[in-house]
Amino acid sequence: MKKKGFGLLLTVLLVFAIAGCSSSEGKSVKLAYVAWDSEIASTYVVKEVLESKLDAKVEMLQVDAGPMWAGIADGSADGMVAAWLPSTHASYLEQYGKDIEDLGANLEGTKTGLVVPTYMDINSIEDLNNPEMAAALNNRVVGIEPGAGIMMATEKALTDYKLSDYKLLESSSAAMVQELGKAYTNNEPIVVTGWTPHWMFANMDLKYLEDPKNVYGGAEQIHTMVRKGLKEDMPEVYNFLDKFTWTPEEMAQVMVEIQAGKSPEDAAKSWVEANEDKVNTWISAE
Incomplete structure (x- = not known):
């Protein structure tokens, strides 16, 4: 009976271990971003939600725009919420787009x-x-x-x-x-x-300054991009990144707090705590 009981305990522990490995919990999510004030705000909000709501570990990768796109394409980074389209990052989209999954706009009305x-x-x-x-x-x-x-x-x-x-x-x-x-x-x-x-x-x-030759293009969007295979590897993380959208006014709230002296982590934490209803729509399973 003791041997059977010990064997049953091992089986239960193994099942829990496998179940834990299959979720996003404890896994490291690598977020790439450029050091623009807007992208610092959005990426740290994403980090806060992943860590406080989805129990994920987050590794922040601050890089230039080219390496950011390349990192998502080659899988060395899991995702980014900093793709300015259709004009600003057009060359990167052309170069890396076939190797990246575009989850659509997370913010409208940029310039x-x-x-x-x-x-x-x-x-x-x-x-x-x-x-x-x-x-x-x-x-x-x-x-x-x-x-x-x-x-x-x-x-x-x-x-x-x-x-x-x-x-x-x-x-x-x-x-x-x-x-x-x-x-x-x-x-x-x-x-x-x-x-x-x-x-x-x-x-x-x-x-x-007015741009009559339209070199800079018109209004843009900021898109979320993830590596291929993220949906299968980390479904909860993918679901959240797919649903993450907010407004320029909401982003500005975080940027202004950072500019006033708060750390990006503290500013993001304050915003997430103050906007629980919105955050819940991002992480809902529906």
């Missing part, structure tokens, strides 16, 4: 382009051709990370609008905003690569 403070007497990218304006701007456009879709679009804009006297400065999202903030405080002219949603539009009076 990219060249941004200036509203106190500047300039309204179109074409106005940058004015020699006096070029001199006032030190013949420079302040950009972000090299390889970002908006940087490639801006290189094209400089060509298409015949702005050969201008140099596109490579930096980072944080450095770009720092330069913008310094110029804004001193009421100085500056032009930067900008996008919406972004907290800088809430903190400063800014405007997009």
Whole structure:
């Protein structure tokens, strides 16, 4: 009887072990993202939901746009919620799209382009051709990370609008905003690569320069992309990522808190706790 009892115990333990391995619980979910303020906000919210609601472990992979797409395509990352389409990341979609599963838009109504403070007497990218304006701007456009879709679009804009006297400065999202903030405080002219949603539009009076040649495209969407096979490997994680959608206003709430000094983890946690009903629709089995 003792042997039978011991054998039964082993069988029960084995069944529980197998059941545990078949769920997403305890598995590591690798999320790739670019260090844009918008993508930091969305990716950390996704991380918080995965960890607090689905008991998953999350590994955050901060990379440039190219490696982000490549990582999903080759399976070294499980997913990302940072694909700007149809224009900004068009080249990456063309290169990697066949090896990635597109779960659709998680946010509607984004925009990219060249941004200036509203106190500047300039309204179109074409106005940058004015020699006096070029001199006032030190013949420079302040950009972000090299390889970002908006940087490639801006290189094209400089060509298409015949702005050969201008140099596109490579930096980072944080450095770009720092330069913008310094110029804004001193009421100085500056032009930067900008996008919406972004907290800088809430903190400063800014405007997009008109783009008559439509180099930057119109309104965009941010899509969720996952590696092939994720649905079979981690069905709960896949279900959540497939249902994850929110608004620019909701994203801005997280961005503003981070900009005000909260860590991305704390800002995401606060937002998830305050929006339980919405979060529950993301993780429901229906």
